[in-house]
Amino acid sequence: MTKIMPQPGILEIAPYVGGASHVEGVSNVIKLSSNENPFGPSDAAKEAFSRAVHELHRYPSTDHAGLRKAIAEVHGLEAGRIVCGVGSDEILSLLCQAYAGPGDEVIHTEHGFAIYKIAALSNGATPVEVRERERVTDVDAILSACTDATKLVFVANPNNPTGTMIGEAELTRLADGLPPQAMLVLDGAYAEYVDGYDGGASLVESRDNVVMTRTFSKLYGLGGLRVGWGYAPVQVIDVINRIRGPFNLSQAALVTAEAAMRDTAWADKCRAENTRLRAWLAEALAEHGVVSDTSTANFVLARFADKAQAEACDTYLQANGLIVRRVASYKLPNCLRITVGDEPGCRRVAHAVGQFMGAGGSGAEP
Ligand SMILES: *Cc1c(COP(=O)(O)O)cnc(C)c1O
Numbered sequence: 001m002t003k004i005m006p007q008p009g010i011l012e013i014a015p016y017v018g019g020a021s022h023v024e025g026v027s028n029v030i031k032l033s034s035n036e037n038p039f040g041p042s043d044a045a046k047e048a049f050s051r052a053v054h055e056l057h058r059y060p061s062t063d064h065a066g067l068r069k070a071i072a073e074v075h076g077l078e079a080g081r082i083v084c085g086v087g088s089d090e091i092l093s094l095l096c097q098a099y100a101g102p103g104d105e106v107i108h109t110e111h112g113f114a115i116y117k118i119a120a121l122s123n124g125a126t127p128v129e130v131r132e133r134e135r136v137t138d139v140d141a142i143l144s145a146c147t148d149a150t151k152l153v154f155v156a157n158p159n160n161p162t163g164t165m166i167g168e169a170e171l172t173r174l175a176d177g178l179p180p181q182a183m184l185v186l187d188g189a190y191a192e193y194v195d196g197y198d199g200g201a202s203l204v205e206s207r208d209n210v211v212m213t214r215t216f217s218k219l220y221g222l223g224g225l226r227v228g229w230g231y232a233p234v235q236v237i238d239v240i241n242r243i244r245g246p247f248n249l250s251q252a253a254l255v256t257a258e259a260a261m262r263d264t265a266w267a268d269k270c271r272a273e274n275t276r277l278r279a280w281l282a283e284a285l286a287e288h289g290v291v292s293d294t295s296t297a298n299f300v301l302a303r304f305a306d307k308a309q310a311e312a313c314d315t316y317l318q319a320n321g322l323i324v325r326r327v328a329s330y331k332l333p334n335c336l337r338i339t340v341g342d343e344p345g346c347r348r349v350a351h352a353v354g355q356f357m358g359a360g361g362s363g364a365e366p
Pocket of ligand 1: 035086087088089090113156159160187189214215216217218223226227228
């Protein structure tokens with residue numbers, strides 16, 4: 001018998017399962033399972049990526065100065081408080097690695113993103129799940145779950161897969177109510193979709209216990225490139241920079257993300273289309289008897305009568321070339337998360353859900 005064992009916690013991790021991208025035997029498939037931008041990245045970003053091919057023999061920048069400058073200018077932030085990572089996933093993991101270990105508690109919400117628990121367990125910390133109120137982050141529940149061992153509190157705002165969010169006053173109350181050794185991590189993967197919301201940047205600037213994470217994977221259409229960033233107090237940035245890989249981001253990723261960040265016209269167009277089509281999709285589903293909470297992100301969480309109906313609808317959609325996301329692992333077995341696609345995609349999925357529900361919602365052929 002081998003005595004070689006991984007660190008405590010690691011074997012408790014349920015491996016992350018990504019959104020499916022194909023259905024056996026079905027062509028003309030539309031993927032609405034990973035909250036990707038249906039319009040893809042901006043032309044400027046694609047051109048920057050093509051140009052980067054000539055520099056592949058060079059090591060990338062280690063300080064990410066160009067990308068941090070672009071982010072700072074576009075968002076009105078301080079470049080010295082920005083750190084870039086291999087997707088925001090890497091920033092979330094680095095925060096756990098730096099601030100939470102054996103004996104420490106890491107809070108995440110009931111329907112929170114799977115990576116929080118994985119990152120906590122990877123570092124031997126104890127994940128603590130806190131209930132939500134009707135699929136909305138509950139600040140009071142989080143504050144009462146805090147103990148002397150709480151080191152990190154992860155809140156996605158807007159949240160995935162619920163699509164709901166809480167306002168600035170609630171976020172401030174949460175930050176101010178935490179015990180002194182705990183840090184609030186605001187995951188702003190979908191912040192760009194919310195008009196007038198800074199993702200928590202002003203809270204980061206006015207407090208020393210708040211970190212914001214952002215990504216190029218959603219609005220910027222660069223999920224395949226793996227670029228995210230964090231905005232944090234300088235002492236946290238200093239800590240993260242000590243442990244992150246010096247060459248964590250390739251030069252191709254850095255220059256492409258920089259071009260994407262500066263192409264604000266493309267981002268604005270994608271945001272406007274998402275807002276328009278999200279409202280259309282939610283209403284079309286409701287007309288077919290499938291309700292959802294008001295979404296603030298680029299997906300709709302469709303609620304069915306029960307788990308059996310949600311699964312039957314998913315099976316029906318797959319047979320019709322539409323891939324959406326089951327979210328039973330997020331304790332939402334009666335729901336399906338549907339990414340807001342382009343207009344034909346939205347029409348196709350709404351039509352198929354309508355056919356399914358019209359046939360009695362049991363999966364029988366209409
Ligand atoms: C998609 C998503 C992310 C982004 O992950 P990346 O590693 O940046 O691709 C982070 N948090 C939540 C809640 C997400 O849904």
